[in-house]
Amino acid sequence: MWTTESPSAVVESTPPEVIDGASMATAVVEVTSDVAPTSTGVEQRAAAVTILTNDNGNLTKTFFLDEGGTVQKQAAAKLVYGRYQVRHAPDLDALNTILDSLVPTQAVTYGRPVTAEGVVVAQSVKGPSAGAITRTRENFQFGEDAGVLMLDYDPPKDQVAFSPSELLQTVRGCYGVLNKVAMLWRASASSGVNGRGITGQRIYLIVSKASEIPRIGKVIFDRLWLAGFGYYALSKSGQLLERAPIDPSVWKPEGLDFAAKPVLNNGITRASYESEITGDDLLDAAQVQELTAAEIVELKAIKSAARAAMTPHVQTAKEEYIKKVAPMMAEQLKRLNVDADSAAISVMLDRATAQRTLMGNFPLLTAERKWVTVGAVLDNPDKWHGTRFADPLEPEVDGRVAWVNLRSGGKPYLYSHLHHGTKYRLERAPALIEVTAGELPRMVDSMALLLKKTGQMYERAGVMVRVNEEGKIVQAIATWMKVFVHRHCRFEQFNERKKEMVVAECPQGVINGLLANAAQTRMPRLTAVRDVPTMDASGRVIAAPGYDEQSGLLLISEQFSKWPAIRKAPSVSDLGTALQTLWKPFQQFPYVSAADKSVVLAAVLTAAVRCCLRTAPGFGFSATAPGTGKTLLAQCIGALYDGTAPAVSAPITHEEEWQKSLFSSALAGAGTLLFDNAEHAIESASLCAVTTAPAIKGRVLGESREAEAEHRLLVLATGNGLQLVGDLNRRFFTCRLDAQVDSSKVAGRQFDLEPLGYCLQNRLAMITAALTLIQGYVNAGFPAVCDGLASMDDWNKLVRSTIVWLAQQGVTKGFVDPKVALLRDSANDPEAAALAGVLEMAKATFGRNGKFTVAELIKRSAGTEGWADLLRDIAGDQRGVDARRLGQWLLKREGRISNRLSIKRAGLNRTKTVLWGISEA
Structure with missing residues (x-):
């Protein structure tokens, strides 16, 4: 309850009969980690049990009699400095042996740390020793091997406790899957103290996959409610607390199980209860299904x-x-x-x-x-x-x-x-602002300072923006701003007639001043809004909800503790598990080659970090026939980035429309842009710029001003035989798909797993897996494993290098450097082939040092088979080859090298017409 003094809970003394935890460490029984067969046919690996030994007091409860002869309970000491050691339990007998061996200074957790043993310290410890870890989810995690699920039972206050058989029957009876599952029953430390009988109890199960423990525990909790065993309790402040026979708060990889026997002082006694194992089977995580809709x-x-x-x-x-x-x-x-x-x-x-x-x-x-x-x-x-x-x-x-x-x-x-x-x-009491004629700048400055403190207003492309309830960036308009201002401020104005200050309305000039000078009010710069953890180009994991000033990213989360932590030093096994999690929905697509698989892996990793990268390439998906899965594949990647399946739009054909569309998307803070089913070759200077520039310039709709909008767009394009023109070929990585069946049968193919639904449902786990893979490369020190990539330094450093490094570590067998696909597609670029043809034609016609006009090039090509067709493909119309269009085509490609040749302007002739010449590199 509330006190005016700071409360403290410190263990005053250690009873002389308690053996020091350090000397008892060797008493823990070593258990092997061999694979154990089960009657269910599921291969069971030993479950990890991490023993923590406290250096500064007991980790179990202490019971004593007060002066009135009443039994009192003293809480455990806080673990500030200690040690941890991982043991393995292939079955419940081994687990029971481990728990029986614990001394009062020890407790266990069922999450596994990075290393098998080491030093553990509290988060409050400053300057811990090298290698020391904290007992947090960052360092203790459930893995993909078997794990221990602990069901913690404490009877409701003033109610008779279940007997062991009643408790086991209640748990088994709530869900048929649990009928034959092996369960270990143990009494809690509080049971049997001074004749109290059995009160608190524990049930332990070994599940086939530790990472499923929180989900399985929640399913059992819900089914206990459905079976009639759920109830609401009241907190001290009158809050309704959802309860059932088992505690749903214990299924955390860093949570402690105080399973050691209690310390008994001055005459306290405790009855001894034998543990009991019933049932035979391992709990197969795959058999535990979610509740149905009904x-x-x-x-x-x-x-x-x-x-x-x-x-x-x-x-x-x-x-x-x-x-x-x-x-x-x-x-x-x-x-x-x-x-x-x-x-x-x-x-x-x-x-x-x-x-x-x-x-x-x-x-x-x-x-x-x-x-x-x-x-x-x-x-x-x-x-x-x-x-x-x-x-x-x-x-x-x-x-x-x-x-x-x-x-x-x-x-x-x-x-x-x-x-x-x-x-x-x-919520604060509204701030007071005095309305005075002629002091508009003061009022605007005061209001801007207050708005900044709210943490709800940002600046983007020179305008004031906010984030709505759907997590979308919305420009603040005058009508909304006026309501918002009045919620945070109270305006008062001196009334001459009453000779006193009275409530006033915010002057419209203040609202207009705020909106017109968003950049000058120094609101935080907003680059993107996300709702999952991410990482910036330096390898810094961003997982704390809120505004990250360094990146300009706003990370939204209601309960950030539910986000899985990213291991700082993932092992090769961790990386392999992460790859399995990440690749599961993508493994059934019909990739043409390893390079195409690698493009998709690059796109998936990009989706995890794109919001913090200044530039990133686009990704294309090309198929040999409709129905191959190219759009579905692109949508899966977009869903990982946005959290929803991205809308599809047709590719744009005019450059002006490309510029408008891309700028408006950037201004709105859009995530994924998916251009679907391109029937013609895609060519756009603006689209090129989006992949190599962190901001886009354009005219703000409805205003007479231009602005520069910083963006974090993930651009995707699909098409049957997708063609990208010119520089897009070095700025887009393209994945090729080929079902290798008759085109009439492609649409009838079915996936064993619905990829898009899986990505949406398991997005957080997949993003965590992607960040784990990148973290492995970051922890290795960013080794130089590949060459550079022009205009995409951050992406090359964080995404492409990770894939190459993972391949070197043997983690990503069957994957290659995604640049292989880039080089392949650049070589097949029809634009590059056309340029090479024109250069060879000009060189053969006019010589290495010859000069010529566009008209002369057209005239001389007419007499050579194939050359006239080439120029008509480039700049032809109904009347032949258009000299103006051909000149513009050459101008855009001036200086570009192909087969050691390039074309450049060589001055003007006597009629002031541009001359061209061929240069050899």
């Missing part, structure tokens, strides 16, 4: 009825909480020099408990045990963004359980992980 509807109805039944109890609990906490909050605010009467405090607590809103004077407790108001936090976002806090309603529980996001792109919020997670909106 079951989901049924579950929602059950929970809705349960919430309705709790409504009267909720209100009573909130009233009691406010009554108890209000005096302590008043004392705390007084220490912060904040004036707040009892009525205002009650309103703040009511809004916090009922609406999940924390008002400006609401006090928050930092991880350093210091108090600060919400208003002070909102006033200094650079200092407080991402900071850890205690839960706002139960600050005595944990000082680091909550974090604040002031750069979310929407309303700032605090997210607390207590009770499985609650999001609180942060």
Whole structure:
């Protein structure tokens, strides 16, 4: 509950009968990691069990009698410095042996660290020893081998606990898949203390795939609700807490299982309970299916009825909480020099408990045990963004359980992980701005400063923009801005008649000034909005939700803790697993060669990091017949980038339209552009520029000004026999597909796995896998494994180099340098062939040092078989070869080398007509 003093929980002493954890480390039984066969036919690899030994106290509970003879429980010491060691359990007997061997200074976790043993420290430790890791999801992860699923049972308060047989029957009975699965039952540390009998209990299962543990646990939890065992409990502040016989918060790879026996002091006794193993089979993760649509509807109805039944109890609990906490909050605010009467405090607590809103004077407790108001936090976002806090309603529980996001792109919020997670909106009292005639610049500057602090306004291409609820970049318009301003500011103006300040409306000039001078107001520059982790060109992983100033990226996430961490030093095994995860939906497409597979891998990796790369190539998908899967393949890649299947549009035929379309897409912050089923060769200078320039210039629609819009576009194009003209061939990597069946049968082919649906459903896992592959190359130190790629340095460094490096490590067998496809397609470029033909024709006709006009070139070609046809293909019309069009064609290709030859202007003749000549490199 609320206190005015900083709470502390420190273990005061270690009982003399407890053996030091360091000396007991050798007591842990070594278990082999051989593959074990199972009756289900699923090959089971040993499950990882990581033992952590604390250097500064017990990691198990301590029980003692107080002066009144009542049993008291002391929490475990915090693990600040310690050691970890990975063991392996091929079966539940081995797991039980490991758990039995734990001493009070030890606990276990079922996530696996990068190395088999080492030093572990708390995140608060500054300057840890080399190689030390923190117990975070970045360093402990569920892998693809077998893993331990722990089901934690604690009986509801004031209710009789299940017996072991009742608990096992309840769990098995909720889902038929669990009927014969092997389960290990163990009593918790609290059971049997001073005659209490069995209370808390654990059930352990070994599942075939550890990475599936969170999903499987959630399925079991939901099915317990469907079986009638779910209920709602009340927190101290009157919040409804979703509960079932098992705790859904324990399925974390970094979470601790305090499985060691408790420490018993001054006469405390504890009954001993034998563990029990029932069932035979490994839990095959593939057999655990998600709830059906009908079951989901049924579950929602059950929970809705349960919430309705709790409504009267909720209100009573909130009233009691406010009554108890209000005096302590008043004392705390007084220490912060904040004036707040009892009525205002009650309103703040009511809004916090009922609406999940924390008002400006609401006090928050930092991880350093210091108090600060919400208003002070909102006033200094650079200092407080991402900071850890205690839960706002139960600050005595944990000082680091909550974090604040002031750069979310929407309303700032605090997210607390207590009770499985609650999001609180942060709101300040409106700022006061005095309206005075003739002081427009002051009011605009004041308003701009306040808007910047909200974390909801940005600048893009010189205009003020915001991010809407769908995560799209939207230009701020005057009508919206006026409403937004009044939500954050209170305007007052002196009334001559009343001789006092009265409420006023924001002057339109302030709104116009803000919108007209977006760049001068120094709002944060917004380059892109994403909702999954990513990485910049330096190899820095960006996984913290909010605005990243260095990249200009806004990363949106409601609950960032659900994002899998990226290992800093992935092993070869980790990289192989990541590739399997990433490539699964792409393996069935009919690629012509290894180079084509590699183009797709490059496109997929690009989708994971494109939002932070200044430039990146486009990707083409060419098929021999309709229905081969080229559009589906492109949509899968676009879905990984955007989170939705990208819309398709037809390729544009006029350069002016290309420029307009690309600029408007860049201005709107678009992600994927998919130009589908190109029937003609694609040629565009603007499209070339998009792949090699980080910004596009253009005229803003509806305005008489030009702007430069920074973009992070991923450009994709498809076509049957896709043709790219000129420079596009070195700026697009093209994948070729060939089903090698009769064209009439292509459309009838079916995939064993629906690729697009899989990508959408497993996008986060696939992005994580892509970043893991790149992180492997980054951790190796960015070794120079390939040559450069003009105008695409960042992409070449992060994506192409990763693929080449992975091939060198033996991870990506069957893949090659994607540049192989680039060189192949450049050699087959019809544009390059035409240029080579003209150069050879001119050289043969006029000699190496000869000079000629366009008209002379056309005239001399007429008498040579094949040459006239070549020029007609380039610049022909109904009347023959158009000299003006041919001249423009030559001008665009001036200086380009083909077969060591190039064409260049050589001055003017006597009639002021341009002369051309052939140069040899």
